[in-house]
Amino acid sequence: MDAKIFDMNDVDVAWCPGCGNFPILKILKQALAELQIEPASLVLVSGIGQAAKIPHYFKCNVFNGLHGRALPAATAVKASNPALTVIAESGDGDMYGEGGNHFIHTIRRNPNITNIIHNNMVYGLTKGQASPSSQIGFKTPVQVAGVFLKPFNPIAVAIALDASFVARAFAGDAEQTKQIFEEAIQHKGYALVDVFQPCVSYNRINTYQWFKEHCFYLEDSHNATDRNEAFKRATETDKLPLGIFYTNPKRTIFEENTGVYHEDKRPLYDRDINMLKLQELVEQFKV
Amino acid sequence: MSKVSTSRIKGDISIVLCGQAGQGIQTVEFLLTRILKLAGFHVFATKEYMSRIRGGMNSTEIRASTYRVSAMVSRVDVLIALDRGAIEHIEERLSPNTLILGEKQIIADKAKHNGYQFVDVPFTKIASEIGNAIYANVVAVGAIAGLLGLNLQQVTGYIKDYFSAKSPEIIKNNIKAAEAGYKIGTDLARSGKITINVVAGTQVKDELLLSGAEAVGLGAIAGGCNFVSSYPMSPSTGVLVFLAKHGRDFGIIAEQAEDEIAAINMAIGAWYAGARGMVTTSGGGFALMTEGLSLSAMLETPVVIHLAQRPGPATGLPTRTEQADLELALYAGHGEFPRIILTPGTLQEAFHLTQKAFNLADKFQVPIFVLTDQYLIDSYYNIAGLSLEDIKVEKHFIKTKQAYQRYELTAGGISPRGIPGYGKGLVCVDSDEHGSEGHITEDLNLRKKMVDKRLKKLELIRKEIILPELVGPKKYRNLIICWGSTYHIVREAIENLSREDTAILHYKQVYPLHPGTVDYLKSADQTVIIEGNATSQLGKQIKLNFGIDIDRKMLKYNGLNFAVEEVVDELQTLLA
Numbered sequence: 001m002d003a004k005i006f007d008m009n010d011v012d013v014a015w016c017p018g019c020g021n022f023p024i025l026k027i028l029k030q031a032l033a034e035l036q037i038e039p040a041s042l043v044l045v046s047g048i049g050q051a052a053k054i055p056h057y058f059k060c061n062v063f064n065g066l067h068g069r070a071l072p073a074a075t076a077v078k079a080s081n082p083a084l085t086v087i088a089e090s091g092d093g094d095m096y097g098e099g100g101n102h103f104i105h106t107i108r109r110n111p112n113i114t115n116i117i118h119n120n121m122v123y124g125l126t127k128g129q130a131s132p133s134s135q136i137g138f139k140t141p142v143q144v145a146g147v148f149l150k151p152f153n154p155i156a157v158a159i160a161l162d163a164s165f166v167a168r169a170f171a172g173d174a175e176q177t178k179q180i181f182e183e184a185i186q187h188k189g190y191a192l193v194d195v196f197q198p199c200v201s202y203n204r205i206n207t208y209q210w211f212k213e214h215c216f217y218l219e220d221s222h223n224a225t226d227r228n229e230a231f232k233r234a235t236e237t238d239k240l241p242l243g244i245f246y247t248n249p250k251r252t253i254f255e256e257n258t259g260v261y262h263e264d265k266r267p268l269y270d271r272d273i274n275m276l277k278l279q280e281l282v283e284q285f286k287v
Numbered sequence: 288m289s290k291v292s293t294s295r296i297k298g299d300i301s302i303v304l305c306g307q308a309g310q311g312i313q314t315v316e317f318l319l320t321r322i323l324k325l326a327g328f329h330v331f332a333t334k335e336y337m338s339r340i341r342g343g344m345n346s347t348e349i350r351a352s353t354y355r356v357s358a359m360v361s362r363v364d365v366l367i368a369l370d371r372g373a374i375e376h377i378e379e380r381l382s383p384n385t386l387i388l389g390e391k392q393i394i395a396d397k398a399k400h401n402g403y404q405f406v407d408v409p410f411t412k413i414a415s416e417i418g419n420a421i422y423a424n425v426v427a428v429g430a431i432a433g434l435l436g437l438n439l440q441q442v443t444g445y446i447k448d449y450f451s452a453k454s455p456e457i458i459k460n461n462i463k464a465a466e467a468g469y470k471i472g473t474d475l476a477r478s479g480k481i482t483i484n485v486v487a488g489t490q491v492k493d494e495l496l497l498s499g500a501e502a503v504g505l506g507a508i509a510g511g512c513n514f515v516s517s518y519p520m521s522p523s524t525g526v527l528v529f530l531a532k533h534g535r536d537f538g539i540i541a542e543q544a545e546d547e548i549a550a551i552n553m554a555i556g557a558w559y560a561g562a563r564g565m566v567t568t569s570g571g572g573f574a575l576m577t578e579g580l581s582l583s584a585m586l587e588t589p590v591v592i593h594l595a596q597r598p599g600p601a602t603g604l605p606t607r608t609e610q611a612d613l614e615l616a617l618y619a620g621h622g623e624f625p626r627i628i629l630t631p632g633t634l635q636e637a638f639h640l641t642q643k644a645f646n647l648a649d650k651f652q653v654p655i656f657v658l659t660d661q662y663l664i665d666s667y668y669n670i671a672g673l674s675l676e677d678i679k680v681e682k683h684f685i686k687t688k689q690a691y692q693r694y695e696l697t698a699g700g701i702s703p704r705g706i707p708g709y710g711k712g713l714v715c716v717d718s719d720e721h722g723s724e725g726h727i728t729e730d731l732n733l734r735k736k737m738v739d740k741r742l743k744k745l746e747l748i749r750k751e752i753i754l755p756e757l758v759g760p761k762k763y764r765n766l767i768i769c770w771g772s773t774y775h776i777v778r779e780a781i782e783n784l785s786r787e788d789t790a791i792l793h794y795k796q797v798y799p800l801h802p803g804t805v806d807y808l809k810s811a812d813q814t815v816i817i818e819g820n821a822t823s824q825l826g827k828q829i830k831l832n833f834g835i836d837i838d839r840k841m842l843k844y845n846g847l848n849f850a851v852e853e854v855v856d857e858l859q860t861l862l863a
Binding site for chain 2: 008011014039040041043045048053055056059060061062063064065066069071072073074075076077079080081083084101102104105109258259260264267268269270271272273274275277278279281282285286287
């Protein structure tokens, strides 16, 4: 399938020239095309922020909801119709700050969705304040003395919660990132892909060059099913590992755990109430 | 207001159980209401309780009657005092006619000191002799059954079934406890200390006995609800529990969300994908959902919100009742958009309006409230039945075509709603202002068109407003206005007053308000509004919409619902 199938015509893109969102957009389209996922069976769910505008540059079904709330909506979309491919995608501020509680509990819930976070370690749309992943000492108009809050480590948190798929990618590496996206989308269960990207307008520290110098790929010998080892690797911060840190294919998925698809595979929209059962239930109130 | 009024209707007994949380009052309420109904009595039960698991002082009122009863009375004919604090707890409701049953060493001095009739019933001693003090509550069930002359075999049979999952010894001991209590009750009835003039009928046995929470839950199932996401909060949790219990049978996903924000965003996500989602919450929880409410309006992806009111602000009185969130439901959410607020007054309405809410949501693509309160949710009574004849899941979504546009500008304001994966089109919804295809826009002319389109739906909604119900004479001098859970309380009060010049106007929908309001109000010489809040929130809406001032207000906001006698007494003064 040609990735062009996901292209929008005549769209006014609101991203700055050179933004790390552009390669992520392109790579994701390629990954979906290679996996033969049709636009009509794909739902992109996002929150608010520059990264969260990605569904507007994507030809597919779109749910652009509230700031920080993509994951609960995405979980419900998938649970209501498991045949859909559901991707929840936003920036670091949206997913880890405003939506932090949902991040934790969606991992616990384990719906079969992919969660892509554009992580540029800064707030873009609100013009340059610190994000949960901004590094210590990062100066902004609000954090005037530099950030002194410990940066949020999504990879370590996800592994601590036994997330079923945990990976980190870098927007500057198209081929590796595409492979990670493909594995994440194909993975059955919640799949986290934290994608490093530069912000050319508000983060002059964590540039393409900086990421190139500070990142490396996990060795081929890395055992992604060893949770303790994965956690250890997630805590490395001098140099930041990229790749698939951890997978746990044994975790059962939310849609199946709800029980509503055990006997009936139809999506919820295609069902009707069982009047006979309702009549029986009403009768139970006679005693 | 006089301290205690006695009911003018004979053939009705009010039994109140009062004790600490953890003393098994709930079990007594459950067993007695069902046993009494089985025996052919009309029953009503309601409870008031403290926000704690153990201790404190809680009470349950059970009315057994020859006639249909559906409201709380203040009067206490028999008080079963399981704790020393019981008399003080409900003293305002006691009278010299109240018969107090309790343990001599615990409560006799208090009862006698205050001049009440007292009968020593050694609940704990009897229970301990059977094997364990925990059987005391079943001794109490037996005592009431004996007092009302129920058939002992029927009582023990029901108790046997109720405890059937327990060990044979526990079943045997509970039956013994019921038998011992029954003997005390029959002896008491023969003693002449109390005259019971309640008569059982034959038709009640086959009626339904359910609570407000169960009626809302059944209504949701009948409405085709197949997704409920909520965060537990009194008094709304019963509906979540009910739907979770029956989820497997009816294909309902019942998910306890991490917070109310997740709950409403999930429910909206479910509707987007074609499911029928609902949240059940109370004031504080709903306050957290208000951004989601606004999202529902903007996406034109509906949501059904069951909002069970309790007193606020903030945590307020978590287990008590109030009608003070009408304005919250009406004004919540940023921006301007239409909504619908339904306010059931009876169990039948709780069922039918909740069912209807799902079809209205699907049709108008707006958020819909089912506004109840703790009193309605926690009260039980028997009703003749629930009609399922007209129950139909009216699906308004369409199968999309290739060039589908979610927000197509239409004459009526309603754009046909597609869902992803059904048809060839793409379904794009956006919390930003958007164009007809559902993508973000800052075209300010388009913005205006979209606002107009969303607001236009209100005109269609106005064509289907539920008419308020006029109870009583068509020609009246006094009109008593009320809404939601006070329906039966006010109705019974007016019946007791037996005034032919007074009617009730009960609202089952408080937004939008029915324009027929004007004629009803103008036909009255005097209007009185009864509301469970401090500022007359419906009264303010009537003034705002129709420019009519209500003459008199009867407002209550101490955390308890109105009792029938209270309304009788106050109306006697107001209507004099």
